[in-house]
Amino acid sequence: MADITNVEKMFGENVFSISTMHERLPKQVYQKILRILSEGGELSRTDADVVAKAMKDWAMEKGATHYTHWFQPLTGITAEKHDAFVTAPDPEGHMLMEFSGKELIMGEPDASSFPSGGLRSTFEARGYTTWDVTSPAFLKRTATGLTLCIPTAFCSYNGEALDKKTPLLRSMEAINIQSLRILRLFGNTTARKVTPSVGAExxxxxxxxxxxxxxxxxxxxxxxxxxxxxxxxxxxxxxxxxxxxxxxxxxxxxxxxxxxxxxxxxxxxxxxxxxxxxxxxxxxxxxxxxxxxxxxxxxxxxxxxxxxxxxxxxxxxxxxxxxGSGKHNNWSLTTDTGVNLLDPGESPEENVQFLLVLSCVLKAVDIHADLLRQSASDVGNDHRLGEKEAPPAIISVFLGEQLEDVVRQLIETGVAEKHIQGGVLRTGISTMPDVKKDATDRNRTSPFAFTGNKFEFRMVGSADSIGSANTVLNAIVAEAFSDAADELERAENFPGAVHDLIKKNLIEHQRIIFSGNGYAEAWVREAARRGLPNIPSTVEAASALTTDKSVALFSRFGIFTKAELSSREEITYETYAKMINIEALTMIDMAGRQILPACIHYAGRLATTTNALKQAGVSTMAEMGRLNEVAALINEADNALNNLKALDEQAGQIADRKKQAFFYKDSVKPAMAALRKPCDELELLVDKAMWPFPTYQDLLFEV
Incomplete structure (x- = not known):
């Protein structure tokens, strides 16, 4: 591994980056790559052969012997199959190392071995990985050595998306086209591309x-x-x-x-x-x-x-x-000329383009709150949302005091004439400078918060791909931009029309704006009064994928077909059921083979000690109290264990994926909680030396 003291030199040294291509590719091929990155298109097979050879030579010089098409199936993790650069030996027995443009551009993994939600049957195995030229290849160092990883999309034989990347790239094309329409309305003729920028904590x-x-x-x-x-x-x-x-x-x-x-x-x-x-x-x-x-x-x-x-x-x-752990997805839109469409500028009330963009985002989030909620749903996230520091399951938008005031002025009078200034933070210390404050505070309970020049979507779970959330964000905002452009492009009086549209969007979708405490019960009641959806779990969110408005949205921009959406809903139910089943079986195993035997052994030792004390004529009130408490909890845990076994077996008999997933949520999960309760209470009573596995204290404070 390179020396950390020279970060500038080491950065990207295992990436087949733009600069590396500049050094190693013929000028003509390099220029074609740049053109594809900025305008789209594809390489000819001849040019692909040139790129493949340069990529192979670079990788082998660094010690790589294998390459893989690195893709993101609907398992939530990445997938890869390694192939060596070797080809058949020549007549003299010499091994040749080759890598062709065809091998670079396309691979053929087994599509039936990954989740497809019914799009692929076991006997329909063919699928394709396709090189994503917009994401650089890289060398990953593992126990197998250095492997050349080529980011790819993954589709079925019939062209259905079976991964996270394909719909994301489709959504990026949609937001680019519709954003440019908005920019052209305001006289911007220099920008050629608008790209969603993301930073995922x-x-x-x-x-x-x-x-x-x-x-x-x-x-x-x-x-x-x-x-x-x-x-x-x-x-x-x-x-x-x-x-x-x-x-x-x-x-x-x-x-x-x-x-x-x-x-x-x-x-x-x-x-x-x-x-x-x-x-x-x-x-x-x-x-x-x-x-x-x-x-x-x-x-x-x-x-x-x-x-x-x-x-x-x-x-x-x-x-x-x-x-719990999340993944704050910071999202904004930036032109190829460096303009951030979500930058309000020094005077947001005068920045008409920004106000239109803002009103469109509010419209998008309000109309598709259920879909945005679904994009951040998974089994693990159900345990986190609404808990400590995680946002609630109700989608709302925090704008901050400055923008809320501008929005209020536009709604009430149709004109925003001023904005709240940030002010100065005075430290009161002579040796420290006063600090210019932001115009607004932050709200960490908000699931979708404006934070200066971007929106922070705080609902995404730590283990989840950010691909789904950004696909939805791109798609819903593209739709709002498209609606706005359709209306404004045919307007005879653009200044008046854009003013009226901004006000209309803000009035119709102001219910989504909320700056208060998202953890408070009062907000749950207020959200219900406003008509905002409150979707507490993954299985309840899954159907948002296939509503008429979702199908219309994704079909409009060619991001998903109805079949692809239905498959993802089916995969959600299947994954949920499988995960809860694994958790239930693990609990059954741990309780039956570790916790209860340890507790029974402790109770037996406690009973022996109590009897010995009785025979010695010593008071055993404390010992008998402890023994009775432990025995009662053992019985409670044993009953809960038997109930969980029965319910998990019952769940396994349900053929319908959706009904099965809901049964796991409504019946098996409560039974799991009922088993955990007495077992956790027993942990606090049983001799620590006899407890069968490390405790929270061991795990959290001894690293």
């Missing part, structure tokens, strides 16, 4: 490897299914931004090294609010590359942790009672 936990291996719930499900609270949690607020422990710091150093080599602009690292929780935040990139890089970040986090004898937990709620 990644939260995670680190635990000791040896302790992780002793907990089958962490091994099989990524979260603790049992566990009493430690004597100390996060109530002292001393971990957040606290001094980074030496072991964790060494991990972060190596993680940064690896990410920088891979061209990932990792910038910020710190301790998060919960003990053993941390965060890494990269610099903004275009949405496609940011999505690929976030997958690289998650893979690297897990891989580097193993080298430090730790495990990286990316589950949204690995520990009950303390903060």
């Amino acid at each position: 990644q939260e995670y936990f680190l635990v000791d490897m040896e302790k992780w291996q002793k907990r089958s719930d962490l091994v099989f499900t990524g979260r603790t299914l049992f566990g009493a609270p430690a004597p100390k949690g996060q109530e002292m607020e001393d971990h957040y931004f606290g001094v980074i422990r030496e072991r964790v710091g060494a991990y972060m150093k190596d993680l940064n090294n690896e990410l920088w080599e891979l061209g990932v602009p990792a910038k910020t690292q710190h301790n998060e609010a919960a003990p053993a929780q941390h965060e890494l935040a990269p610099i903004y990139e275009n949405a496609n590359v940011a999505t690929d890089h976030n997958q690289i970040i998650m893979e690297a986090m897990k891989r580097v942790a193993i080298h430090h004898n730790m495990q990286c937990l990316l589950h949204e709620k690995p520990f009950a009672g303390i903060n």
Whole structure:
């Protein structure tokens, strides 16, 4: 690994970047690549052969022997099949190393072995991976050595999208086209492309490897299914931004090294609010590359942790009672000339283009709140949303005091004549300068918050791909832009028409604006009064994919077909059922083979001690009280265990995926909670030396 002291030199050294292509490709081919990146198009087979050879030579010079089409199927993780550069030996037995343009452009994985939601049957196996020229190839270092990873899309034989990348790229084309229509209305003829920019903050936990291996719930499900609270949690607020422990710091150093080599602009690292929780935040990139890089970040986090004898937990709620982990998705729109469409400028009330964009975003989020909620739903996130520091399951938009005031003026009078100034923060210390304040505070309970020149979508779960959320964001805003452009392009009086449209959008969709406490019960009631959807779980959110308005939205821009949407809904139900089933079976195993035997053994030892004390004529009130309490909890746990077994078996008999998923949610999950309750209470009573696996105290405070 390269020397960390020379970050400028090491950054991107394992990436077949634009600069690397500039050095290694013929000028004509290089210019074609640049043209495709800016305008679209495809390479000829001859040019692809040239790129493939240059890529292979570069990779082999660095020590790579294999390549893979690196793609993102609907499993939520990445997939890869490694092929060596070797070809058949020549007549003299010499091995040749080759890599053709055809091998670069297309691969053929088994499409029936990945989730397809009915799009592919087992006997319909053919699928294709296709090179994404807009995301650079890179070299990944693992135990197998250096492998050339080529980012690709993944589609079925019939062309249906079976991955996260394909719809994301489609949505980026849609938002580009519709954004340019808006810009042209305001006389901008220089911009040729508008790209969604994304920065995804990644939260995670680190635990000791040896302790992780002793907990089958962490091994099989990524979260603790049992566990009493430690004597100390996060109530002292001393971990957040606290001094980074030496072991964790060494991990972060190596993680940064690896990410920088891979061209990932990792910038910020710190301790998060919960003990053993941390965060890494990269610099903004275009949405496609940011999505690929976030997958690289998650893979690297897990891989580097193993080298430090730790495990990286990316589950949204690995520990009950303390903060879960999210992935704040910071989204904005930027032209190729460097203009941010979400920058309000010095005088937002006078920035008509910004106000139109803002009103369109509000319209998009209000109309498609259910779809946006669905884009951030997964099994793990159900445990997090609405909990400590996570946003509620109700979608709303926080604008901040300054923009809310501008919106209020436009709604009430039709004209915004002023804006709230930021003011000055006076420290009261003679040796410190006064600080210019922002015009508004932040609201960390808001799921969709404006933060200066971007929107922060805080609902995305830490283990999830950001591809789905950004596909939806791009699509819904593209629709709102398209509606606005349709109306304004035919207007005879553009200034008047755009003014009226901004006001109309704000009036019709002001219900989505909320600046208060998203955790408060009062907000749940107020949201219901406003008619905002409150969708508490993944299975209830899944149907948002196939509503008439969602099908019309995605079909309009060619992002998803109705069949592709139906398949994703089906996959959601199937994945949910499988995950809860694994959790239930893990609980049954841990309770039946570890917890109850340990508790019965403890109760037996306690009974022996009590009898011995009785025979010695000593009072046994305390011992009998403890024994009775333990025995009652053992009976409660045993009954709950038998009930969970029966319900899980019943769930397995349900053929309909949707009905099965809802049964797991409504019946199996409560039974799991009923089993956990007495087991966690027993943990606080049983001799710690007899408890069969590491506790929260062991996991959270001994890294």
